[in-house]
Amino acid sequence: MKAFNRTLIANAVIFSLSSLAYAETNSTMFDEVVVSATRTEQSVKDISSSISSVSSEQLEQQMANDLNDAVRYEPGVTTTGQGRFGTSGFNIRGLDGNRIKLMVDGIEQPTAYNPGGDVMNKGPNAYEIDTLSAVEINKGPASSLYGSDALGGAILLRTKNPEDVLAEGDSNHVALKAGYGSSNEAYKATVEVAKRYQKWEGLAIYTYRDGSETKTHSSGEDINGRDRGQADPLDFDSHNLLLKTNYALNDAHTFGLVAELFQRESKSTILSNEGYSIFPGFTYTNVTGEDKDTRSRVGVNHTWLSNNTAFDDLFWQLSHQQSKSEHNNYDTTDLYGSRNRERNGEDSSLQFDAQFNKLLEFDHGSHEISYGLTAINSDFELDYRTHYYDTGTVDPGAPEVPKAEAEKRGIFIQDHMYLMDERLVVTAGLRYDDYKATPDASSGFEEHNSDALTKRLGAVYHWNQQVSTFVQYSEGFRAPTLEELYYAFDNSGHGYATLSNPNLKPEESQSYELGLRTNTAASSMELVGFFNDYINFIQSVTDYSDPSYPAGITINENIGEAEIYGVEFKGNYWLDEAFGAPKGSYSRLSVAYAQGKNKEDGSALDSVAPLTAVWGLGYDHQDKLWGSQLNLTMVSAKKEGDWSTENNAHAPGHALLDLTAYYQPVNDLVLRAGLFNALDQKYWSYTDLDGKPSDHQGLDRYTQPGRNWGVDLAYTF
Template sequence: MYKQSLLSASIVLALSSTSAFADDYALFDEVVVSATRTEQNKEDVSSSIESVSAEDIENQMSNDIKQALQYTPGVEAQGSGRFGISGFNIRGVEGDRVKLMIDGVQQPTPYNPGASEQRKYSNAIEVDTLSVIEVNKGPASTLYGSDAIGGAVLLRTKNPEDMLRTDGDENRFGIKSSYTSADEQFKNTLSWAMRKDKLETIVMATYAQGHETETHSSGSEVEGPDRGAANPADTELSNFLAKAFYNVSDSNKIGVTLEHYQRQYDEDELNYNGYQLMPGFVYTDNYNEDTNKRFRATLEQQLKLNSSIADSLDWSLSYQDSSTLNKNYDTTGFNGRRLRERDASDVNMQIDTQLSKLVNIDGADHEFTYGFTYLQNDFELDNTDHKFDQGTVTPGSTGIPDAKITQWGVFVQDQAFFMEDKLIVTGGLRYDSFVADPSTDDGYTTEYDKNEDDAFTAKLGSVYHINDNLAVFGQIGQGFKAPSVYDLYYFYNQGAIVEANPNLKAERSISYELGLRGSNEHARFELSTFYTDYTDFINETKTGQQGGKDVFTKENLDEVTIYGAELSSTINLDSLIDAPFGTYTRLAMAYADGEDKSTGKSIDSVAPLTGTIGLGIERETFGSALNIKMVAAKDEWNSDDNVDVSGYTVVDLTAYYRPVTDLTLRAGLFNALDKQYWLYSDMSGSAHDSQFNTDFKSQPGRNWGLSANYEF
């Protein structure tokens, strides 16, 4: 921490002594949306916001969201392999405590019943279609409601103006092809954008084929739990995005969006061959066929008003159907040859209305933002067990009931500008209502009453511009998370017993953040500290034994705290020390710690100390970057039986070249030193006495990628 503080102090000293450049260099040119639900300069935002642009995604040669966020301090996407990315971790909070939205459409709560045959995650995302990824760190319930207790990840897909280069009538086409060696994936994306008179459109189509993502292990011929190499798999992905906008007038714009995503993952599950769960249950001939789909349709309108209550009105109506079908084939002595089909789906209807009004009160400008959100989600499970030797087809136990979830909320926010915009104060208030109404079927016969909850959440933040180069910011915010259907009703009775708890209370949090940010023509930086106190934190705990089986249930913990500090900075070496034009260096660090106050034990989701150093050059026709990521060991777990994870350093190299204006060639070498390492999140829950080889969860060794992008 001393080195981090020393670096911050040096940057602050440099910035505060260069006021001669104040008129020419803004604190931050970056515009963000997620902090206030309206476009704001990052310099005026009272909390930490991270953003990754489409250009960043391209230059890093990111093939998915996980790779796109790998250098972002305090943030990571988790999971890989058969079930894909499982969710996001922001400052030690993960899973359904982080809200994910695509173009404002809320994505379903992740479903993980614990057994190996089924997962349903909100990972049906094609990065080639994204214009920006924004991460709102810390509780964001005042803006986005339940499930944003740990923050929010907002993805915005590309609009026609992201591809078009003029303001007049125009047609542009794009072709992008890429290859990555870690999963032997070939991917092609075609795009077309058009503007003619009052109509604007964009169409993007992606198709990819590949295989399993390799691990850093030998022994591809080994079968059974000792296997360290990844299971052989074939993957196929397709995505289609179409948008059309019509400018009825200068004050009236109507838009339609259609999107369809599908991923097929077929795996020969060799590491389970010979695995014995219990006598009579030795698994052989294991393979899986998984299909992940998402369809979205949105109708939206943007209106400019001349009204005493609003200057603008934006509304949208969205329909989304997401589903995951997991087919699991295996043979055991007890069941013979069988197929377990696990089909999960979420069908959402969402209405959003947002208004804004700028007024002047006693010489201070106030930007009011207020609105209403309504979401109805129908969650269904359809499980079927086929026993081929017996010739039977029966409903499979689902573990949780089908349910209809209804959420609605109203919010208001005031962003006020005082002292000639030196002091900016932002206050917000929101009310949320949540209802989960379970139903019974052949797969789940226990009846439960509906679960209802509601909450008021508030936030208060401010930014004070010390001068044109430095600003201090701080925020106090509340969070709220209603228990999910899985939290409330999940029941399991195989190798262990998991009991339902329909009496769970909603989680609450209060977060404090204080930071300093600044920039001039030489550098920019942001240093932030945070402390979050969670009450009624929902956690699965062991309650005893029954019939020789461990018994678990979800419980509300009394109190959990997570705290830490983050630093990010960029220094333009060309202006500072006369390095070659376009040369820069970047530094990012993230530290966090957490504790369950009732037991004094660590929180498994809190990441170890992480740092990234980058050195690069960016010019119009060429550029390159060297990124070094360093992660400390993870040896503090809630369970003493969890394996420790060693620290590691990974080196990545990327470069691009534009031989002509519209053609960009890129190449990357990743894990250049061929380091064997494990992500701490992959090893959470891995016991010392596990039958399975830990190499199976290792990350790829040295690998490379190529891409070509041509627009005309």
Template structure:
């Protein structure tokens, strides 16, 4: 059965309706998640808000990337775009290094943005066609996942053979192809899975050819900084995911995973054509070439030990390498014809071991989880400028030094079920240690951080249909290499600060869940306090009259808000045609720097998503209309520049309508189509206007696509 979302008034009415207390119904809250407790558990027993985006919903929405995948989820968005692509998740106003992202439990490095137009190291090398689910743990999650989970954790779970195979020996073959007009992209995915005896295997290959995502057609198609259209940038993207699992005996299962993601892109940078930074630096003949890849190899083992210390041991070891290589070619009178190569490489070795033990007593049962995690990473930047007329290379100093980072942590969690499972208490504690060690120790000092974090949450089921939950949790984020060591001396001056303290958070969350045969809802309020929040600080003018900035720990910050999501089956509730449903989600948040009273600019404006859909009882066809409405972000919603500079431009409110439909002529064949931004609304995502003023150039180039469409064909047998 598919589970959809709801109308606010009807859903709240359901929560207090006597019917809700009398009828038992299957709900989205019976869905199993892993990220909330590090074990498979029904959402209804998790004491905080968890979002789960399934591969089915990604297919229904014709999602081409992770931004599409989560765009209807309240309180969650993905930043970035343009030449360098997406750069990470935003959860309730926390983004980038404050949200931990994992692929099959493998930690992904944080994005690096030096502020220049030639270099990014972005968190964007994911292929949605390989995913079985995206789980989003909202709020601090450091007790489960350690540093970087200050604002939440995102778990990208790739498919396993058992997700595609029937019981016993079986083979699955799937082929999917599609087109998206917004990026003029063609995509093909081949999926093969097999089980023969005790051996399971999986292979998924995806290939994409496309272009930089279009913006709204109103923008001027001209060269230069005022250009209002996307640059003519084309790309090729490939992803290979291979897995094999072997059941050694009744108690031991081993598996290996390999994944390789690669993306090559190139094109003319027309938006830079004719730009003049200063006399002698007028840029012409601008061209870019990018080559990015992510590769990981992993070994995992599950042992059903059933001994005194633990029932199950699961451990995995992984190696991952990510490289972003960018070439930017241009001509200036001062430098001639040149190529600026900027590349960054992250190598990591990671270990995760988890022990599970269930204890049963007369009046309660306990699910104990304990274990350890560790990782060692190396990050290095290499910059080289080459005069293309003479062929002479010139190595440039990077903004941060090469450094090794070591993290390790130990954790313990107890999930206690009491009063016939009506009362569920979850408590956890964790210790983390982090060390950053630059290779050049004579110039850059080491940095060490550590933290204890804890959480305590509870769920109380009034009956099988109504429950309430509450949780207190702590978060921790060690300073990143960019936080600690970033230095820049041209134009404005940015100074390093290796003495930064780790950021800390305390989160309070209270919610209500309810469901019956008419629908379900979740209403949650949250309040997050942050200590030692790391932010840019304006120091003043130096002797050369240049503005000087650095990073520092501001005393306190807070983000609070509320979210709602629910569904209403209109056929059951209002007698509409069978298969008709509605859905609604709302997200409100407010952020404040307690030291200055200024806003936290990464907090999203009020957002609502309303949907109306129909699934034919035959399951042969269906359609959904989704309406997304976002309030404006202006004035005091933005942080006021500390040096008296021009204020941030307003991010206007907007309403966008999307239409999707599917047709399934046979059980194995599905055709899907979508019309997005159906009324051709011209709009900006608020995060794309962060730091943009009225005098900024190329504002139209930051718009989202106008009316666009997509179609795909999925065949599996």
């Protein structure tokens, strides 16, 4: 399968590159405007790094229902996690977890928390795809723009604003959407309403979803116990309400309010643990779970078009955000009888962000200066208790991480320069961040302080209207999380312990990118090579020298060094211009190749993705009456030397065929249908096999869905 996939990829590259010779005028692929690359609106063609953006229109075309679907066809980007707790994070170019920053409308999202034991996992699951206007992916370190956690990249979710749905001259907008997906038997209904009246405009979006577990491949055994090959049964429903209103006081001042509430509840029957024995006399039965995840935010913002000496415009926002996870874990054991291990976690934050922009014109060119500051105060608290129903007692429990507060302060400046009659575009950025973590005084742990100065320098040179090259150097850092600093417990009865380490240093990264872009009437493409170097990786180290703890004493330390390098290609091709195909015909191709190693011992990095390519072929009627798209995703195997340990479970290569189509029978009514994994391939996402040995029980339980389908209906009036 690996050789087969590489042959397909090679042929697709040759076919795609051949279309570059057919025309010499500009097309529009790199006229797309993104924000994440510079914190200001810029055309992609003037960005000195590789940026991916998935618009709301693309999300609809892909029939995306979650963040996993949103990045399905993006080279070098995947999501991690599955099962009861769903998505646990993102992987960008081989770096994942809390090393990837997630933001919503410029608001920093809390880092994931997973203490292990399959009883709690607080991750990025509280986001509704139908509210998004775009998903922007900043590949590579982005700390000079966004501060800590953007060590390996940043994901920016931009929710819709009233102007996104209200066309110029329109004062009203109403859209109704409904859909069904067979992969998790989920129904959805969305109502979207917008209104413009004199100086006011507002938007409200409500989405309801009801579904079950995401299915695994049908070949897995439907049995109880650790060898179970089917997903554990689960039922969920979710609600999301987004409200925005803006008031234009005059031509210079606009004020905005935003509120959002997400809630998801689920009940699961964990058949994979039914009858499981840790040791004789300790067997699990009646294993179920009930979870509730919520996220809420309220905020105020202000845009000031000042045109004064210090700045042309100012945008600031003040936001309060709270996210809570309530996980109830029910079971019956021989030792404890019937119980509920209740595991709750809460993050709350108050965030202020201000950005000033100034355009300076000189004889040699222009400078777009951006500068500003960020201040974040956040709290994290765990609440554990175990209910023993047979005895009627409650154990208050001992959370692994104490209640703690964190403060982040950052200032930044950036110069986006247009030189040599705009043929040369140079971007230079500098940011200083200060971080302080303060655990609850009763914990006895020490305060942690760290800071970082990160830099970025990039340039784009337009050789002519069709060809440009770009190069960029950027830095990233990640302050240690509260979990890494203060996770501690002493289990002397079982001979092991974990110690806190408030003296950890931030992780650091340096990245180099070199790229080529071409843009013609028939095609546009981007080819980029990258090299990322990482130091001070935080890793756990276990010491077995203390005879009182024969199973070891574990502590986090800054000992890891790693490097990841690779090549990515993406291109769009208008087949009507290139080959005289029916007008509206197009093709797309993306390829991502990466290699990485642990510089301490030379072993492979398990988080690095195998060679992946996506080839698409589509058609859109010139009046948008109907259209269709075929996407073929080809992934090479990840096995043996691709893992840090050769005994890691093998992730075989695979080829996935997805087919989608839409039809507009009358104005403003659109029907979409999709068939996914049409060839019913049995496959695993390599991220779900990380750390699982080849003899791991129930490997089929980690497969992705087999053949599945979906249908969406949208009406706008």
